[in-house]
Amino acid sequence: DVKVTQSSRYLVKRTGEKVFLECVQDMDHENMFWYRQDPGLGLRLIYFSYDVKMKEKGDIPEGYSVSREKKERFSLILESASTNQTSMYLCASSSYAQPQHFGDGTRLSIL
């Protein structure tokens, strides 16, 4: 069974901090994704990666960066956290055009 593991379930940080969210998948999937989920807005894609060291911007990349140094790990970085980045962050992985498998999410609060 596919396992996507996000490093934290809940996280509280302060404005201006650099924040790292980590995601690991165990199924050798090529694609990995970071979304944020806000009420009424659904899942919005921040960044995705289709191979090691490869990345593409999603719909809302501003204020975020990503890193994929190993196939199984995809990191989301908030360079200087702001209160409008308080949200639920979901990581997902997939093999090519197959369905996406999601982690349990990280609920991030920026104070």
Added chain:
Amino acid sequence: GQQVMQIPQYQHVQEGEDFTTYCNSSTTLSNIQWYKQRPGGHPVFLIQLVKSGEVKKQKRLTFQFGEAKKNSSLHITATQTTDVGTYFCAGRVRGGTSYGKLTFGQGTILTVHP
């Protein structure tokens, strides 16, 4: 960019009533997927539709893909309390490095009253 609109945003039903959520894309899709997210959980894949006009059933759930491959619907017959959650459609565009990418609708939050 590609947009996927989903309505309604909320739906409250009595147990045993039917439920439908609709999804419309601004562009023609390669295929469409549906996901369910239980309260406090993460989205879980339900089904994928690929062909124009395709209809698929999973027990009380019926999924349709429009002839133009720009719209889709999910219909639940005789809802049960276990159907509670948020239902998302997600469309995929054709080709390129973005082929793995999905654009999600806003989701429909279904509440079922016993």
